[in-house]
Amino acid sequence: MSVVARKEYVGVARDRIENFNGKQLVFISWDHHLLFAAPMMFCVTPQTRLGELLDRHLQPLLQADPDSAAIDWSKAEWLKGNQPWVPDFERSLADNGIGHKQQLRLRTPGLNSVCAVQ
């Protein structure tokens, strides 16, 4: 039993995918770019093309960082669930294996205008 309790204890996950009206959550962060205080949350359908999520939803939010204009998306490195990963921008989140509440991390070595890198 995963909870100290007096009798059988069954918890129900609050943020299950079926509670998001056909959409799912995805978190994206840009390593070493802490002008943005935390990984960003997006709520889109699993059929959304990954490229569309990045172009339409993520990029406008990154404008305030001077490095955003210099990102070479063809060379950017990615982590999915903290493991190195190669995305296919033309395919959907589902086809890319990006599940509900998946964390993606973008890495752009060499770009660090605002935050010194350790």
Add this chain to the structure above:
Amino acid sequence: MDMKTQNKKLSLKEKYRLLTRDLAWEPSYQSSDDIFPYIGYEGIKIHDWDKWEDPFRLTMDAYWKYQAEKERKFYAIIDAHAQNNGHLNITDARYLSALKIFLQAISPGEYSAHKGFARAGREFRGVGTQVACQMQSIDEIRHAQTQVHALSNYNKYYNGFHAFAEHRDRIWYTSVARSFFDDAMSAGPFEFMIAIGFSFEYVLTNLLFVPFMSGAAYNGDMATVTFGFSAQSDEARHMTLGLECIKFMLEQDPANLPIVQGWIDKWFWRGFRVLGLVSTMMDYMLPKRVMSWREAWNIYGAENGGALFKDLSRYGIRAPKGWDHAEEAVDHMSHQFMLALYQWKFGTAFHVWIPSEEDMDWLSKKYPDTFDKYYRPRWEHIKKHEAATGAPFNNFGLSKLCQCCQLPTVFTEPGDPTLTCHRESEFKGEKYHFCSDGCKAIFDNEPEKYIQAWLPMPALMRDPVDGDLGAWMDWAFLKDGQDNGDFATSQDRENFERWRAQSTSNQ
């Protein structure tokens, strides 16, 4: 002839003995296990409940007398504060942000503690324990009430005070404190005592109250100073109860040690995360600052806490698991959190601002190893960005939250303040994210409990709000353009400055 004998006046100790003696009857037609069903399942073994003594031995009549006297003084000062336009005597309207966070996040915690101790007073065996818990329960509701009353005067003049109960339930930055108390109240009675009686009242309360009340005094807020004193005089009793409880458990059975140590690890870390809010108040929100968060930590955390854990080491207790990580994080957390609050200021029921040059110089001095290197460049960039775009810097990327402490995951990797700490666990096929190893460990120990957490950001994407920020503001009782945003352009600032000018000049 009968001799007239005078009734001997009872000493307090005798009164207490008489008061409690009759509570400790042996049940005759119910089993003790049925009457106290909650004291066994956490695994704590108790052999003799009479060994838990209440060192204060306060009887009801004495308690009533002390508290009534404090209440009389408190309300006299609150009246005077209102009649003398106390709301204009504060250093600067920026100070109000600290008060709003306190009222939205901390005062409701006092009320939760009241409920929790009322329950603990019923669930524990042992009359000393029961009486002490019941008195603390009454103390806690008194604290909640005096805080609400003291701050209600500000509500007549300023924004952001009007819906603290809803803000506590629905706004994102308050959920760190709400979930702390919810977690404690849904635990068994012994864990509750470690969470509130020990971790909160003993290890962390000085870090919260002493700097906060000194901050009030430094910034001309007599109302808050008064509720602080009125509450602080109960704290000695509360701290003793927490410490007695922990010693009692450890002395009763050696098998209790690993359970108690696990709770100390957990509740130290949970409490430390609640203090993230306090660190921003101390370093950024007080116009006249008392000391830095780092200095407060050195005195009330490292020094006092260190001495306490040294004292408890004779029972086999070691310092909490997250202690060293906390020591490192102290130089970063207020900056990381204030930068976060600033970029999400459209969603806060208080005002924030970019620190002035003078404030930044103060922060460099107080944080010589971190502020100029990591945080000043971000503030400078935000200033430049705002000048170039002519608009305040807002980050409309809503934040990932920690499944345990429920704060936005703004904290960085141990040893690398330039990289966000990413931690995740999987449970029954679902992913869960955390801000730190400490929070992940708490989840992994009891996942079934934390998967139920109501997290404000995902909630914003579900019914009934469905991602509509305006609808969320209405739902969260946040008045756009009044409660939120930059201090510079706020009604609070404008009103305070106008009223103050009226009261100090002939214009």
